[in-house]
Amino acid sequence: MPTPSVAALPIRRLTLRDLTACADLSENRGWPREEHKWGFLLTAGKGYGIDDPDGGLVSACAVTEYGPHGRPDLAAIGMVLVAERHARQGVGRRLMRHVVSTMGTTPLTLHATPYGRPLYEELGFKVTGRAEMLRGRFTPDGPAPKIATRPATAEDLPAILRLDEEVFGSDRTHIITRLPAFADQLRVAEERGRIIGYTAAWPNMDTHVVGPLIARDTETAQALIASLAAHTDRPLRTDIDVRHEELLAWAKERGLASVAFNAVMTYGIGDLPGDWSRRFAPLTVAAG
Numbered sequence: 001m002p003t004p005s006v007a008a009l010p011i012r013r014l015t016l017r018d019l020t021a022c023a024d025l026s027e028n029r030g031w032p033r034e035e036h037k038w039g040f041l042l043t044a045g046k047g048y049g050i051d052d053p054d055g056g057l058v059s060a061c062a063v064t065e066y067g068p069h070g071r072p073d074l075a076a077i078g079m080v081l082v083a084e085r086h087a088r089q090g091v092g093r094r095l096m097r098h099v100v101s102t103m104g105t106t107p108l109t110l111h112a113t114p115y116g117r118p119l120y121e122e123l124g125f126k127v128t129g130r131a132e133m134l135r136g137r138f139t140p141d142g143p144a145p146k147i148a149t150r151p152a153t154a155e156d157l158p159a160i161l162r163l164d165e166e167v168f169g170s171d172r173t174h175i176i177t178r179l180p181a182f183a184d185q186l187r188v189a190e191e192r193g194r195i196i197g198y199t200a201a202w203p204n205m206d207t208h209v210v211g212p213l214i215a216r217d218t219e220t221a222q223a224l225i226a227s228l229a230a231h232t233d234r235p236l237r238t239d240i241d242v243r244h245e246e247l248l249a250w251a252k253e254r255g256l257a258s259v260a261f262n263a264v265m266t267y268g269i270g271d272l273p274g275d276w277s278r279r280f281a282p283l284t285v286a287a288g
Contacts, residue, residue, distance in 0.1 A: 006050070006058060006086055011098045014047030014060060021057045022047070025081050030204045039077065040182050041286060043218045044175055048056050048099055050091065058083050059091045063099060064287040065106070066170040074273065075103055077110040078286025080259045092116075096123055100267065104132075107269035111239070111262040111285035128271050129264035131239040131285065132248060134256040135207065138229035138236050141254050145223035152186040152198065159195045160188065167214050169274025175283065176212075184208065187227050189220045199224040200283070201232060210238035213281035218246045225251065238281045247280060 005263060013023065019042060023033040037060065044124055045064035052058045061080040067073035077099060082091045100108065101122060111131060112120050121127075152160065157177065165171050179186050179200050187199035199214030202209040204222075210228055215221035221244070229236060236256060241246055241264075252258070262285055272288075 006089055006091055007051070007094070009050045010060060011048055011050055011095060013040060014049045016042050018042070018047065018049065018057070018060075022049075022060050025057045025060055025083060026079075028083050029081055030108065031081070034204060035205055036149045036182075037284060037286065038079070040178065043287070044171070044178055045287070048095060048102075050095065052083065052086075058086050059095050061095055061099060062286060063103070063254055064175070066168070066172045066175075066288075068171065072103075072106050074269075074288070075106050075108050076286070076288025077108060077123065078284070078288070080110075089109060093119055093123070096120070097204055100124075105268065108267040109269075109288045110265050111288070112265050112284075113260070113262060117263050117265070123267070125265040125267045127263045128266045129241045129276075131262050131282075132242050133237065133239050133259040133262065134248070134251055135237045135259045136235055136256040137204070137252075138225070139255040140226060143214060145219065146222035147196075147220050148191070149187050149189050149223050149227040152180075152188045154180075156188055156195060156198075156233060158186075160198050163195060163198065164212070167275050167278045168212075169272065175287065179283075185228055185231055187224060189215060189224055196220055197224055199228060199281075201228040201236070202283075204236075204237065206234060207237040208232045208234045210236055212279075213238065213240075213279045214278060215280055218244065221247050222250055239285050240277060240281050241279065242274065244280055249287050250287075 041062040049060035065072035122153040183200035183202040185201040
């Protein structure tokens, strides 16, 4: 029997059973396998993909919804991948059109590489910001931060959730409540018994990714990053909104080097909700 064309292959929902296939697809495109992140995205969100008749996946992506269950007010698209041998055949465009159609009127966001940006613009996404990826070994320098930080406890969770929704602009309880199991560190910044910021460090290959990073101001964000760095021997990686110029300069002075820039894009909404001045870095660019 002839092999069906890629254009005729059905798009289906992915599950955690597809974790290895997703990691294989990442590896096929020269990305790290990132099983830990894929597992998080497939359980906290929804995966979509196309099966390869010869085994594995032709294409895949992840969608993370925010807001009331069943009535999301924002969704992030990430990990959009097409196997090398099926590249430049319109597969990614077809998968993205399916996701956009499936999400209906829900506003969408994504972080686009320079390679992927033309496709997203063709589909109607608009650039609304930029994020700079930093990576390196953090080296403390200068006076110690004055902001008090400590490991988060279970009792902190309600306050973290309130702060996160206020700053992010949408309810992401199903994401934040997974952080204690997903991350190696979850820390808060505190002033007079009130939580004024929080962050996590989660393992990704040989690094610890810093995110989310929510903080009252730059000084608080600095204290949180420094506190994470003090409790890991891995290099740090994070994606910082380029409007936070002071934090970017501070991090670079302490060993984190610029790796890449991604365009923050939206569809069906003029700009992201929430308070960007206190939103320094996402949990992962794949989840907005």
